[in-house]
Amino acid sequence: MTDLIPEFSWETVFLTPWREDVDLTIWIVATGFLVTTACGLIGHYLLLRRLALVGDAISHSILPGLVAAFAITGTTALWASMLGALVAGLVTVALIELIHRHSRIKPDAAICIVFTTLFALGVAMMSVLEAQGSIHLDADCVLYGEMTWVAIEPPLQIGGWTPVEMPGPVLRLLLLVGVLVAGIAFFYKELLLTSFDPGLARALGMRTQAWHYGLMGGLALVVVSVFESVGAILPVAMLIVPPMFAAELSDRLSIRMVWTVVHAAAAAVLGMHLAVWLNCTAAGAMVVCSSALFVLVWVGGLAVRRLRLRRVMRGGGA
Amino acid sequence: MESALELHDLTVAYHKKPVLYGIDLAVPSGKMVGIVGPNGAGKSTLIKAVLGLAPVAGGWVKVFGKSYRENCKRVGYVPQRESVDWDFPVSVMDVVLMGRYGHLRLAQRPTARDREIAMQCLDKVQMLPLANRQIGNLSGGQQQRVFLARALAQESDLYLMDEPFVGVDAATEAAIIAVLQELREQGKTLLVVHHDLANARSYFDQLILINMRLVAYGDTVEVFTPEVLQATYGGRLTLLDDVAQAMARRPALDSDRR
Structure with a gap:
């Protein structure tokens, strides 16, 4: 067992x-930070709307979307994907929604039916194209992504001019986070009310369905943007764990958002060091660290509450 | 005089199964109206249909002479307390400010004036000291007051309230009634879904008695009779007997709380 774990050296x-x-x-750290931030910010709304599983669903079902886009346009260009x-x-x-509304199937089962079917469709389509030799997608990359490759990609160039000296994917992630933060800040009140009390939102004339699809469109955008660096499975954790971490530390949504960003930075740095130590994939290590941080605040919170209760009991029981 | 709320032949159906049939009503302004009826009679559905939250299969709704959509700013809404998640990460103040959203444009933030109004509304329900508290850390009665304050912040002329007295303590019930009476004195119209027959008579000017169909609507003194209650509640005779006896003992049920 000890042979499996590389020797730890501070240096x-x-x-x-x-x-x-x-x-x-x-x-690598910047990529991890931006990916975790993007997923975490939109993840808050998934948790609040009890849609945690929908993140899972979308992250899997984009596969047939990517393959179909390639089949139709014949390019792997970013806009097509x-x-x-x-x-x-x-x-x-x-x-x-269709299945849930027009059958007796409960939402969780409907989600499972849809995303596994679409993922299977994607796998089948991919193997057809592979057999024709027109495409080669690395299954490892689809599942786990590769953060290290992302970090060594060349900077974005527009006609020979380099606007920013950073790898193209990192710049795209930065733009994504920017758009996301702006969107949440801009429509904070609408997202808040449609999540908290859809009944009042509709009574006030807000189009709750439109907001739902807008949010889901944002989710799809996030998941596909982080796909190349962390694959299809790890975002599921990144959508849910950072908001859970933040939920342990604050009961105000706006403050939770700030905690999500702090958490993303900590998870990215710690994950990078863990990956160096264990010589493993950075994306995986970052998610492990992200979850470890959640466990830390969760257990810490339990302990603090226990202590406080004991103090109150001692003070009050005398 | 223009009716605050007018329903014509309103039919509501969930999954093709009607829950309200052909309701005809015209509620004048400035009245406090109770909606009573047995469980499953469609009391909540009635106000949801007005707000466009229940599928209307036929008939129409008019609020101050116009469609609900045109006049939605003039309607305040207090949903059932259980309809939202009280673990939601918002403060009391955040929730009351939501009452102002109808007066704000898309993406516009609540202004200082909106905050001021929200504070006044919180003060009216004696919840100002708890403005910054997360809503899960409140008692049932306090949560109901928050919802009432939110509806007050809507600054409407017609208020639709779904069971505002469920699970609240006597002090809160009295506080809510005082606020509702004040609203009525300002000329506002209130429709309140209510389940407690014992005090329905003392609280409301008028009663709407429904059991999937409209059984009776009119001034409380006229419609709160054993015959009408019998027609509304059908076979639940024991309950009706109790009410009838209580009525016989004490014509005014003001102090009668269970």
């Missing part, structure tokens, strides 16, 4: 990444 795990390969380290994934995401949400 190589914590200092070397920042001394050598500084660029790579920075971009984005469009394909967005359409697949919205189709998933619509199908789930």
Whole structure:
């Protein structure tokens, strides 16, 4: 067992990444931070609307969207993948609602039916295209993504001009987070009321269905944007764990959002060091650290409440 | 005089199964109206149909002479307390501010004036000291007061309230009644879904008695009779006997709480 775990050395795990390969380290941490932030921010609304499983569903069902986009346009260009994934995401949400509304099937079962079927469809379509030799998608990449490759990609260039000296995918993630933060800040009140009390929202004339689909479209956008760096499965954790972490620390949504960002930064840095130590995938290590941080505040919160209760009992029982 | 609320042949059906049939009503302004009837009679459905939250299969609704959509700003709503998740990460103040959202444009934030109104409404229900508390850390009665304050913040002319007295303590019930009476004195119209026959008579100017169909609507003194109650509640004779006896003993049931 001990042979399996590499020897821990403070020097190589914590200092070397920042001394050598500084660029790579920075971009890996930045990617992890941006991915976790994007997922975590939108994840709050999934948790509040009891849609945690829908994140799971969309992250799987974008696969057929990506393959179909390639089959139709013949390119793996970003815009095509984005469009394909967005359409697949919205189709998933619509199908789930359709099944739920017109049958006795409960929402959780409807979600499972839809996303496994769509994922299977995606796998089948992919193997057809592979057999024709027109595409090669690495299953490992689809499932786990590869953060290290993302970090060494060339910067975005517009006609030979480089606007920012950062890997293209990192810049795209930065834009995504920017759009997300702006969207949440701009429509904070609408998202809040349609999540908290859809009845009043509709009575006030808000189109709750439109907000639902808008949010789901945003979710599809996030999931497809983080797909290349963390794959299809890890976002499921990143959508849910950071909001849970924040929920342990605050009972105000706006403050929880801030905690999500702090958590994303901590998980990214710690995850990078864990990956260096264990020589493993950075994305996986970051999610492990993210969950570890959640367990820490959860157990910590339990202990604090227990202590407080004991103090109150002692004070009051005298 | 223009009716605050007018329903014509209103039929509501969930999954093609009607729950309200052909309701005809015209409620004048400035009245406090109770909606009573047995469980499953469609009391909540009636006010949800007015608000466009229940599927209307036929007939129409008019609020101050116009469609609900045109006049939705003039309607305040207090949903059932259990209809929302009280673990939601918002404060008392946040919830009351939601009452102002109908007066704000898309993406517009609540203004200082909205906050001021929200504070006044909280003060009216004696909840101002708890403005910053998370809503889960409130008693049932306090949560109901928050919902009432939110409806007050809507600054409407017609208020629709779904069981505002369920699970609240006597002090809160009295406080809510005082606020409702004040609203009526300002000329507002109130429709309140109510389940407790014992005090329905003392609380409301008028009663709507329904059991999937409209059984009776009119001034409380006229419709609160054993015959009408019998027609509304059907076979539940024991309950009716109790009420009838209580009525016989004490013509005015003001102090009678269970």
